[in-house]
Amino acid sequence: MDDLQIIAEKIVSQAKPDEQIEAFIAWDEETSIRVYNRGIENLSQSQSSGVGIRVVSDQRQGFAWAGTLEPSAIEFALSEARDNAKFATQDEYLGLGIPDGVEPQNLDLWQEDLANHSTEEKVSLALELEEAVRKSDKRITSIESANYGDVRSIASVLTSTGLSATFKQTFSYISAHAIATQGQETQTGGGYSVGRTLGELDLQKAASDASIRATRMLGATKPSSSRLTVIFDPQVATTLLAIIGSTLSGEAVLKGRSLFADRLAEKVASDVVTLVDDPTNPNAFGASVYDAEGYASRQTTLISDGILNGFLYDTYSSRRAGVNSTASATRGGFASTPGVGARALLLSPGDKSQSELISSIENGVLVQSISGVHSGVNPISGDFSVGAEGLQIRSGTIGAPIKEFTIASSLQKMLQDIVAVGNDLEWIPSVAAGVSIVVEGISVSGA
Amino acid sequence: MISNDLVQKVLASAVARGGEFAEIFVEDKKTSSASLDDGKVEELSSGISRGAGIRVVVGDTTGFAHTADLSESGLLKAAEAARSVALSAQGGIKAVQVGPPDIYSARSLTINPSQIGKREKIHLLERMDNAARSTSGSIRQVSAGYGDSYRQILVANTDGVFATDQQVRTRIAVSTIAFGDTGMQTGYETAAYTMGYEMFDDVVVEELARMAAERAVRKLSARPAPSGILPVVLKGGSGGILFHEACGHGLEADHIVKDSSVYKGKIGELVASPLITLVDDGTVNQQWGTANIDDEGKPSQRNVLIENGVLTDYMWDGLRARKSHRSSSGNGRRQSYQHLPMVRMTNTYLLEGSETPESLISNTDHGIYVARLGGGQVNTATGDFVFGMTEAYLIENGQITHPLRDANLIGNGPDVLKKIDGVASDFSITPGTCGKDGQSVPVGCGQATLRITGVTIGGTANG
Numbered sequence: 001m002d003d004l005q006i007i008a009e010k011i012v013s014q015a016k017p018d019e020q021i022e023a024f025i026a027w028d029e030e031t032s033i034r035v036y037n038r039g040i041e042n043l044s045q046s047q048s049s050g051v052g053i054r055v056v057s058d059q060r061q062g063f064a065w066a067g068t069l070e071p072s073a074i075e076f077a078l079s080e081a082r083d084n085a086k087f088a089t090q091d092e093y094l095g096l097g098i099p100d101g102v103e104p105q106n107l108d109l110w111q112e113d114l115a116n117h118s119t120e121e122k123v124s125l126a127l128e129l130e131e132a133v134r135k136s137d138k139r140i141t142s143i144e145s146a147n148y149g150d151v152r153s154i155a156s157v158l159t160s161t162g163l164s165a166t167f168k169q170t171f172s173y174i175s176a177h178a179i180a181t182q183g184q185e186t187q188t189g190g191g192y193s194v195g196r197t198l199g200e201l202d203l204q205k206a207a208s209d210a211s212i213r214a215t216r217m218l219g220a221t222k223p224s225s226s227r228l229t230v231i232f233d234p235q236v237a238t239t240l241l242a243i244i245g246s247t248l249s250g251e252a253v254l255k256g257r258s259l260f261a262d263r264l265a266e267k268v269a270s271d272v273v274t275l276v277d278d279p280t281n282p283n284a285f286g287a288s289v290y291d292a293e294g295y296a297s298r299q300t301t302l303i304s305d306g307i308l309n310g311f312l313y314d315t316y317s318s319r320r321a322g323v324n325s326t327a328s329a330t331r332g333g334f335a336s337t338p339g340v341g342a343r344a345l346l347l348s349p350g351d352k353s354q355s356e357l358i359s360s361i362e363n364g365v366l367v368q369s370i371s372g373v374h375s376g377v378n379p380i381s382g383d384f385s386v387g388a389e390g391l392q393i394r395s396g397t398i399g400a401p402i403k404e405f406t407i408a409s410s411l412q413k414m415l416q417d418i419v420a421v422g423n424d425l426e427w428i429p430s431v432a433a434g435v436s437i438v439v440e441g442i443s444v445s446g447a
Numbered sequence: 448m449i450s451n452d453l454v455q456k457v458l459a460s461a462v463a464r465g466g467e468f469a470e471i472f473v474e475d476k477k478t479s480s481a482s483l484d485d486g487k488v489e490e491l492s493s494g495i496s497r498g499a500g501i502r503v504v505v506g507d508t509t510g511f512a513h514t515a516d517l518s519e520s521g522l523l524k525a526a527e528a529a530r531s532v533a534l535s536a537q538g539g540i541k542a543v544q545v546g547p548p549d550i551y552s553a554r555s556l557t558i559n560p561s562q563i564g565k566r567e568k569i570h571l572l573e574r575m576d577n578a579a580r581s582t583s584g585s586i587r588q589v590s591a592g593y594g595d596s597y598r599q600i601l602v603a604n605t606d607g608v609f610a611t612d613q614q615v616r617t618r619i620a621v622s623t624i625a626f627g628d629t630g631m632q633t634g635y636e637t638a639a640y641t642m643g644y645e646m647f648d649d650v651v652v653e654e655l656a657r658m659a660a661e662r663a664v665r666k667l668s669a670r671p672a673p674s675g676i677l678p679v680v681l682k683g684g685s686g687g688i689l690f691h692e693a694c695g696h697g698l699e700a701d702h703i704v705k706d707s708s709v710y711k712g713k714i715g716e717l718v719a720s721p722l723i724t725l726v727d728d729g730t731v732n733q734q735w736g737t738a739n740i741d742d743e744g745k746p747s748q749r750n751v752l753i754e755n756g757v758l759t760d761y762m763w764d765g766l767r768a769r770k771s772h773r774s775s776s777g778n779g780r781r782q783s784y785q786h787l788p789m790v791r792m793t794n795t796y797l798l799e800g801s802e803t804p805e806s807l808i809s810n811t812d813h814g815i816y817v818a819r820l821g822g823g824q825v826n827t828a829t830g831d832f833v834f835g836m837t838e839a840y841l842i843e844n845g846q847i848t849h850p851l852r853d854a855n856l857i858g859n860g861p862d863v864l865k866k867i868d869g870v871a872s873d874f875s876i877t878p879g880t881c882g883k884d885g886q887s888v889p890v891g892c893g894q895a896t897l898r899i900t901g902v903t904i905g906g907t908a909n910g
Contacts, residue, residue, distance in 0.1 A: 042787060043532050044511040067496030068515040076495060084491035087565045091487060144707045179707055179828055188828045225675045255485045256588045335494055375822035375835025376855035380624060380633050385854040385905040387833035404831055406857050406905025443907040445674035
């Protein structure tokens with residue numbers, strides 16, 4: 001979209017000599033379809049756009065946004081951002097980024113093909129998914145929803161200090177939520193598939209995942225409380241890695257909010273842990289040519305063989321810490337300022353499959369889903385306690401399903417207690433890739 | 448916001464190809480916020496968003512489109528996109544007439560936040576920063592946030608609803624970090640109301656900051672929470688979220704009609720301890736989940752969901768009510784004009800009982816006193832829930848003793864409701880944000896101190 005660039009240029013060109021301006025302009029077009037009981041429940045198609053303007057002047061920063069690109073709204077946002085800056089605290093490290101010479105990688109994140117598919121075709125896909133889930137298992141008694149969605153999004157960030165970036169990406173996804181019943185008991189499960197366009201979606205996998213996840217907990221019981229070895233499914237490991245990533249933000253370190261603040265070059269995890277953030281990997285859902293401030297994305301090694309190697313930084317935190325930016329600025333959209341965050345975490349895989357890992361566990365649990373992560377994991381204290389469901393492991397063999405228990409430890413301890421990583425790397429729509437992880441000494445709390 | 452003529456024109460266009468219901472929802476929202484972190488006024492932000500969402504219902508299908516373009520051509524284009532689901536439909540509504548709108552004004556707006564200088568709003572944050580830091584030398588970090596929003600909505604539909612409302616919300620929050628030999632601990636406190644800046648006539652921000660600071664400091668000497676099933680005394684206020692999650696979501700009619708609630712088919716049955724009366728009430732003075740009308744134009748009302756343990760009703764939005772041939776209970780809400788409304792809670796609370804918090808504690812031999820619950824999550828189909836305890840203590844021999852580190856509680860909603868054996872009379876409501884299907888809306892949760900005979904505590908220590 002050249003239009004976005006033009007609008008951005010018009011905003012940024014108004015920078016006064018003693019002022020820096022950043023314009024972030026986003027546009028997207030979304031389709032979302034929900035089917036239920038062999039018919040369309042909802043169909044929604046819309047475009048939206050907006051602008052976020054950051055002004056730095058006299059070492060103070062202000063921000064404002066508008067959910068439209070109407071000239072009067074843009075004018076409002078610029079004048080409010082300028083006014084807001086007057087009230088902020090002066091900070092010598094504030095300022096927009098300047099080009100650092102790192103070349104952007106060419107990533108193919110936009111599939112023109114997505115625009116070629118009709119709404120009818122998308123509706124059919126959702127209906128087909130619903131039917132596939134329905135037929136997958138007799139115990140599936142209803143399908144709460146089957147969905148198709150896609151989004152084409154373009155964003156431009158331009159600064160008066162010389163950074164300029166345009167991001168284009170497409171996503172297409174299907175998902176289904178199934179309900180399984182056996183006697184008086186009900187369980188639920190979901191499955192999905194995500195790609196850059198329709199052709200990349202795996203309908204059978206989405207359907208069978210929903211079906212398996214809904215039925216596998218039927219007959220589950222509450223386990224007794226004990227301390228044992230846990231193997232996390234790749235899907236669950238993704239969530240854990242995303243939390244670990246948030247504790248490795250340079251901003252959290254500077255503000256005394258990171259568990260790992262004073263631990264650079266120390267052993268913070270077991271030897272099998274090597275953790276890298278690499279948004280230049282096109283397989284990652286968080287892949288992006290640039291970060292949210294317009295720096296070219298790059299690879300950052302956070303933990304190497306258990307040794308803490310570094311943190312993630314955006315422009316402000318890197319200047320304040322006196323290091324180079326790792327191009328780790330992220331933003332939730334045009335209505336918020338950038339923050340620091342991981343985008344494509346990858347825990348180096350090991351050489352064993354999940355079943356090989358399980359075969360070496362005497363007494364343990366395969367954790368297939370966790371809940372209450374926001375309330376139960378404190379990334380500052382490290383306290384970790386979440387609800388879990390999964391399968392019992394006895395003498396290296398998978399046993400009965402168990403539910404309504406919690407698993408607890410601390411983030412610090414869990415990192416040290418990782419004894420193996422699987423070879424089953426899976427790219428999941430998250431800031432981290434999934435892979436099976438075996439952790440010892442977890443407290444299971446049940447009956 | 449837009450003229451009556453245009454409202455009529457858009458509705459007529461929306462049903463031009465058939466369909467039995469169409470609606471236009473126009474929203475104009477201005478927000479302002481400020482944050483202080485690390486001793487610095489880090490960010491002031493202002494934002495505006497304005498647009499309309501149009502939906503058309505044809506049989507079991509809803510077509511929806513939204514636009515930020517409120518001109519006649521922009522709205523008609525959105526109406527056309529929304530009605531695309533009606534291409535093959537027959538019949539529907541032929542004529543659309545709208546009368547004059549019902550005009551509602553803000554619940555409480557003695558002082559419009561937009562009239563307050565930015566300096567003064569920042570000063571609130573500075574006062575909280577000072578108060579938190581002066582509470583204890585262990586407080587190492589403080590972040591504080593202020594926000595206000597001014598939302599005007601217009602809703603009109605082919606059933607004859609035509610209403611406008613003005614919704615003003617103001618909030619403040621503070622987070623602290625205490626540092627000691629045992630590492631770092633956190634504390635949080637917030638106040639939020641559906642009212643203007645006059646909120647600060649009653650809310651003493653230093654008090655919030657002191658509570659958040661003390662919460663973090665106390666946890667420095669906390670023990671790991673136990674593991675296993677124990678009796679729990681839940682302090683009044685934030686504990687209300689347990690009933691919002693463990694039970695409220697399962698009483699939303701969209702889950703009922705889709706068979707994804709454990710409460711389906713249970714009207715008239717005893718589903719909770721007879722001590723329990725659960726209400727969802729969008730009319731409670733200036734609480735966070737309060738509004739004059741819901742986002743479908745239906746006036747808010749007080750709905751009794753469970754009375755003395757017996758399930759009396761579910762919560763309904765217009766769409767689900769229409770299909771069940773009844774009226775909406777005023778629970779049709781949406782995050783913004785870009786979202787479809789669905790069944791949502793407003794302020795959900797348990798009515799108070801007659802005991803005292805002290806007697807509930809002293810009658811507990813060995814258990815947990817939860818003074819503040821954090822967020823939670825529920826699977827409505829199974830009733831299984833988890834919640835974070837962010838301030839909790841051990842109860843030993845009827846006395847509150849040691850503070851405990853953060854941990855989750857896990858249980859099953861229908862099961863816990865039956866295990867409540869005492870409710871006190873110290874009722875209060877706390878604000879929260881409820882997420883469902885990707886949409887967030889402000890809600891209130893309330894309860895008086897109560898006791899649950901047994902819940903699984905997800906700690907690491909032996910119970």
